[in-house]
Amino acid sequence: MKKIYLLSLATVATMPTALMAEIPEGYYDNLKGLSGGDLKTAIYNTIKNPDTPGYGPGANKTWWAFYETDQLPDGTYLNRYSDLKFEVGERGSRPKKDIKGTTNSKGDYIEMNIEHSFPKSWWGGTEGSIYNDLFNLYPSDNSTNSAKSNLVMDRVASVSTDDGYTKIGRGTNVSENVWEPIDTYKGDFSRGYMYMISAWQNYKWVKVGLQFLDNNLYPTFKQWAADLYSEWCRLDEPDQIEIDRNEAVYRIQGNRNPYIDFPNLF
Template identity: 50%
Template structure:
């Protein structure tokens, strides 16, 4: 197992889940399975259309947006370019001593006041003097500073370019912003000398290698925090598009970094949720749902014991749903049959719950005659914890929440198992059923380069997309190792 050199980062706990509170359901679905250039184009297609505000001050203009995106609870302006303190006045009004600053200036594409010029992901409130000093220079590492206000440096880099460099606490924010701009507006023509120092024409990679290498480094060193997540959510409410490099801190690796040969899966990767003072609560999602009065739910029936070949224990009814009975021709028969669900995929889930609505009549003790089972890896398990009807009426009741946690991470079938005899043949009706689940979390909270895990001690292993690996020695590719509160990214060849 060979270690990849990874810059150390510190991150808040990040949760792998498909349906976060602030990310619209299915918003990133089209990214699944893509990598490298194809992934970047898919991201572009999602984020390139935005409903931007008019530029300037006043209602419906940039400063109106800043009031929502860059205002602290006490009214202070979040200034990422200086340490000065200034405060908003009226909503929509510009703040004295501050400008609207562009990360990507309009001169970079010829001066057109297009969507990119008004995009709030490209705009930040900035103190005027440093705004003027940084001019239209691109962002990079300054080795010789001509201006330094204690937050932003302006000067020359090792490559001889005129550059500006943000403070360490803002480096990741601006890096992810540059990645967004180079993706959302990859089809622009970069026409100025400053632009072509970090950008090249075309959809991929758009950012030059020295630039994306540096920005990935900065994004790792300055991880996504509460301020950045809240701004992403606030801009989304205004523009209708998101910065996916904030939502998925490792997306950059799949487009420009060490994972470009691996398919990205937004449903099973490290992501950020809206931060709060309370721990992030994973969101429950529906895995399977069916109403049997209007559909079969793709269930199948299997007769085990029947009085004759034409006898069907389980039938679907438009009023009562799936109905199982051994009663026919005014008499009870010995019968046994299975009603089996389609495969239900619990891969990637840490918890799962079954619920269904059912009624039982003409059966003295339903829980001793009837049962619900799970088939997993060829083995059958009878489920406990089901709320059963009394067995002497047609009243439908809920089963209660039946735990499927023992089968989390696996693929299963749910089986309703009916039995009767020659003296008692009850009727079991099942009207609807659902399976819900909570996605697994990777638990990746830091990445370390200076030491190595002790593989003789207990550890957990994950693939680059957050899936648990049960046999790391046999796995080829990038592996995340978690041990004793530390995390390593390693390559198994």
């Protein structure tokens, strides 16, 4: 079988790490000397069962957490899906319109939503910790959130729509509509997908998710997905914003994304 993405961590201490990562001493000790399926299961045992916040607006919920994880220095939220900018406002609140007051075809303001990069339909729609996991949640404008829907992430071969951030159209590897992020965030989303199949490898993948996932402990990604996401991780290595977000999520829910801490871990 072709090697997928997991390298050995026998020399974890010498692997290149993120720019300013503050990895707690001993956090990854149980991964040393492992590779392949054994390594992925050890990662699962290290990062599983996060203490996720509640979902939605309000104290100690998603928007409360986004205040720490996704606020930019100018007081707006980082929107990875389009160029629309939204002021953060009161902590725990959800922005009801962007800075320019953009409206949709119905004349309604475009608002911010909580976007599941890895849609809940791919694991059957159950809620709880997997649904609330901050490593899979990002602030997004509701217009792009709706357009992206539960589509698989792939390289778009035939573009239907492109707002300069998110492309939608027929896929290169999937014969149906897919979505493709802007180059700046290709690695971010790929590392997020790697996290999800590791932290939640005890779940069964269903429906559209089976276009790029298999129900096995390793490698889980279909070969095309492993190759593409690995390529995107190499082309878009973690920047300081992604590293700082990893630290912020760790402070909130007590687990880390190892694919951010160790960018060569694929």
